[in-house]
Amino acid sequence: LAKTTQPISMDSYEGQEVNITCSHNNIATNDYITWYQQFPSQGPRFIIQGYKTKVTNEVASLFIPADRKSSTLSLPRVSLSDTAVYYCLVTNNQGGKLIFGQGTELSVKP
Template structure:
């Protein structure tokens, strides 16, 4: 499983766009990039997944450059409720387990 590196923490303000970058230099050809979100006192939940270029859903956008050695999770116009830990994971669809990295603790202020 490819190792990932993320900032330990980030701060932002309500209404701002937040971009969290994840490095995965050893990503393999068959690996997908997946982001999870964990609110306090809850289990993680899937928010977005991509293989290359850009993916967008109702929660976030995921930008993946051509070399796929990094990815950026973009949260548009954050609110206080976006305060959470965000985990970047890289794995193939033939993986048999999920290994979590350290995650990024995002704090949103009024």
């Protein structure tokens, strides 16, 4: 599976839009991009998954350009409760193991 690269940390303020970009240069044709969120003392929680273009749900949006070598998780109007670590994963349906990188630690300040 493709290796992912994302910033180690990001700071933001309440009410701002936060965009976290993930690089996955070696993504394969049948790979998906999946994002998880992890709060302290909890297991990761699925946020969103996409294959191409744009996916939106009640929590976030995921933007994937045509070449699919990167993706951007967009969190609209963050609040203090969005402070967490966000992981980008590349997954497929061929039994490949799900590998978490170091993630991006997002800190939202008042």
